[in-house]
Amino acid sequence: QQQVKQSPQSLIVQKGGISIINCAYENTAFDYFPWYQQFPGKGPALLIAIRPDVSEKKEGRFTISFNKSAKQFSLHIMDSQPGDSATYFCAASGETSGSRLTFGEGTQLTVNP
Amino acid sequence: EPEVTQTPSHQVTQMGQEVILRCVPISNHLYFYWYRQILGQKVEFLVSFYNNEISEKSEIFDDQFSVERPDGSNFTLKIRSTKLEDSAMYFCASSPGGYTDTQYFGPGTRLTVL
Numbered sequence: 001q002q003q004v005k006q007s008p009q010s011l012i013v014q015k016g017g018i019s020i021i022n023c024a025y026e027n028t029a030f031d032y033f034p035w036y037q038q039f040p041g042k043g044p045a046l047l048i049a050i051r052p053d054v055s056e057k058k059e060g061r062f063t064i065s066f067n068k069s070a071k072q073f074s075l076h077i078m079d080s081q082p083g084d085s086a087t088y089f090c091a092a093s094g095e096t097s098g099s100r101l102t103f104g105e106g107t108q109l110t111v112n113p
Numbered sequence: 114e115p116e117v118t119q120t121p122s123h124q125v126t127q128m129g130q131e132v133i134l135r136c137v138p139i140s141n142h143l144y145f146y147w148y149r150q151i152l153g154q155k156v157e158f159l160v161s162f163y164n165n166e167i168s169e170k171s172e173i174f175d176d177q178f179s180v181e182r183p184d185g186s187n188f189t190l191k192i193r194s195t196k197l198e199d200s201a202m203y204f205c206a207s208s209p210g211g212y213t214d215t216q217y218f219g220p221g222t223r224l225t226v227l
Contacts, residue, residue: 044218
């Protein structure tokens with residue numbers, strides 16, 4: 001029940017295209033959903049996060065869409081750039097699960113020039 | 114910009130040996146974490162530390178593991194008797210507050226157990 005499922009495992013997009021990564025969770029006690037970006041040799045870095053009181057959050061080219069009833073959330077990267085090529089992890093946490101982050105399996109995004 | 118630092122970047126050890134992984138969290142942060150990432154797999158929570166004690170640990174964090182904040186700046190993870198399956202990237206993270214505050218990750222220590 002603590003799992004977060006992420007898809008796809010890898011994604012190849014052309015420059016200027018839209019990248020979409022999906023996640024689903026089971027634990028209804030989760031109420032904080034961050035997305036992390038990880039470049040090779042670096043630790044994960046927070047990209048954007050959402051709470052379930054809103055269905056969408058946008059920061060620049062990055063948007064999280066959240067569907068509470070379906071227990072799903074997704075990351076959309078508009079106008080994808082080669083510099084966006086990285087591994088993306090969704091994660092979840094909740095007050096009752098302490099401050100631990102439960103991560104998805106990760107998506108390797110490649111944006112071709 | 115303040116950042117979490119970790120040393121060493123790569124540690125090679127023999128099975129059964131003790132290792133200590135070191136982290137310097139961001140100075141005004143109150144919550145500290147260790148995560149690990151086995152090659153090609155997801156990032157997994159190990160332990161969280163707040164107010165000089167473990168606040169939560171996962172099932173991975175058994176008696177072979179311990180954490181310590183020996184002074185006001187360092188945060189360490191000790192593995193008493195390493196196993197082959199402990200080979201992974203270990204990330205330290207810190208956050209200023211509770212679960213909705215951003216966790217800032219260090220660059221990681223790659224542990225290789227031979």
